[in-house]
Amino acid sequence: MDMEAQRFLWEGAIPLQIHLHESEVTTLPSPPPALILAPRLGCLPLLASHLKPYFSSALPPGVDTIWFEYRGMPLKWYIPTGVLFDLLCAEPERPWNLTVHFRGYPGNILIPYEGEDSIKWSFINSFKEAAYIINGNCKNVMNMCQPDQVELWRSVLNGNLEAYLRVSSKLKLGAFGEMNSSSPRSRSSMGEIDVSGQVKQGRVPVRLYVWYVIEDFDDLEDAPPIDSWDKVFYINQPVEIQGEGRCFTLHDAVKSLLPDYFVEKSLGTAESLTVGGDDKQRVSSEDASDDKKAEEEVETSCDDCVNCKG
Amino acid sequence: MSTTKSLTATKKVVIHLRATGDAPMLKQAKFKIPVMDKFAKVIDFLRRQLHRDTLFVYVNSAFSPNPDELVMDLYNNFGFDGKLVVNYACSMAWG
Numbered sequence: 001m002d003m004e005a006q007r008f009l010w011e012g013a014i015p016l017q018i019h020l021h022e023s024e025v026t027t028l029p030s031p032p033p034a035l036i037l038a039p040r041l042g043c044l045p046l047l048a049s050h051l052k053p054y055f056s057s058a059l060p061p062g063v064d065t066i067w068f069e070y071r072g073m074p075l076k077w078y079i080p081t082g083v084l085f086d087l088l089c090a091e092p093e094r095p096w097n098l099t100v101h102f103r104g105y106p107g108n109i110l111i112p113y114e115g116e117d118s119i120k121w122s123f124i125n126s127f128k129e130a131a132y133i134i135n136g137n138c139k140n141v142m143n144m145c146q147p148d149q150v151e152l153w154r155s156v157l158n159g160n161l162e163a164y165l166r167v168s169s170k171l172k173l174g175a176f177g178e179m180n181s182s183s184p185r186s187r188s189s190m191g192e193i194d195v196s197g198q199v200k201q202g203r204v205p206v207r208l209y210v211w212y213v214i215e216d217f218d219d220l221e222d223a224p225p226i227d228s229w230d231k232v233f234y235i236n237q238p239v240e241i242q243g244e245g246r247c248f249t250l251h252d253a254v255k256s257l258l259p260d261y262f263v264e265k266s267l268g269t270a271e272s273l274t275v276g277g278d279d280k281q282r283v284s285s286e287d288a289s290d291d292k293k294a295e296e297e298v299e300t301s302c303d304d305c306v307n308c309k310g
Numbered sequence: 311m312s313t314t315k316s317l318t319a320t321k322k323v324v325i326h327l328r329a330t331g332d333a334p335m336l337k338q339a340k341f342k343i344p345v346m347d348k349f350a351k352v353i354d355f356l357r358r359q360l361h362r363d364t365l366f367v368y369v370n371s372a373f374s375p376n377p378d379e380l381v382m383d384l385y386n387n388f389g390f391d392g393k394l395v396v397n398y399a400c401s402m403a404w405g
Contacts, residue, residue, distance in 0.1 A: 128373035133387060237387070
């Protein structure tokens with residue numbers, strides 16, 4: 001069951017329709033947009049190996065540095081594609097229409113991108129940070145032998161879950177210890193406990209992306225587009241799982257990270273909350289299936305967290 | 311712990327900047343920075359102070375935080391003795 005959830009995450013992908021920015025089109029007719037399926041766990045610049053050849057004949061002379069933009073907003077290259085999509089597209093757009101640039105890198109908005117190594121650096125450091133949160137240090141990652149380090153990165157790059165598990169299992173990144181419960185609990189509608197009646201507890205490293213909205217709106221379709229990264233924060237706080245027989249859900253996790261913004265309400269409705277003396281409103285919404293996340297998106301720093309049932 | 315802007319806007323975190331390897335030391339190594347600032351501000355500050363574009367910046371000599379990370383979260387997760395230790399180097403120190 002754990003593997004199924006993990007595989008589901010690793011195999012998730014977003015269909016993209018990528019348009020070359022008109023200022024960089026030197027051919028007539030302009031090239032049609034590229035249609036590509038992007039892994040949710042990947043980063044957009046990794047698509048360069050497909051996009052550069054596709055658009056190269058249309059580009060003006062010069063040095064390429066790839067960057068992407070959605071509705072005028074340059075996209076941070078180190079945020080995984082799935083997180084970007086869920087965060088910026090409150091109403092999912094399929095395919096997701098993005099604009100690609102190969103010139104004019106916006107160095108005032110985006111931190112420098114120096115190719116695949118930049119993404120690898122970002123990944124390895126996030127991985128170390130997650131290990132630190134789980135174990136109190138990241139020695140296990142720092143002491144990895146070179147071949148394992150290479151294998152770890154390649155497994156993530158290629159979306160190869162089996163290879164990832166082979167390497168990561170040596171690292172003792174289990175966020176969960178196990179504790180025997182004194183009596184079996186009945187199944188709850190939210191999930192299931194494992195057969196032996198054991199409960200799990202531990203610290204899960206979490207990055208919760210939050211979009212702060214000032215304007216009021218009723219439907220997600222009417223939500224104002226995010227036009228600045230100043231409106232987006234992420235909260236990096238580990239979630240403590242205290243197993244008490246019932247399943248610890250995503251809702252429980254988000255509630256523990258944003259306690260001020262959750263009030264009791266019926267499932268499936270969005271709600272605006274006014275905070276303090278400001279007129280600022282934070283919108284938090286969820287629907288019964290927990291499939292859609294509107295302006296909050298959870299990026300889990302450690303894949304082990306999907307071992308949590310529910 | 312509350313993360314609302316209104317409650318934490320005036321709180322600050324003590325950052326202790328420590329040079330690593332052959333990186334130059336700063337005259338003043340300890341600073342207070344608003345909790346809601348992103349780590350990018352620490353990186354930019356170091357770049358300006360040291361007049362270098364290429365800098366490797368770490369927390370607790372362990373890992374390089376994402377520039378979007380809030381110093382508040384870094385302090386809560388990795389701080390000790392009332393401060394957050396930030397190490398900086400001119401070349402990669404802990405690969």
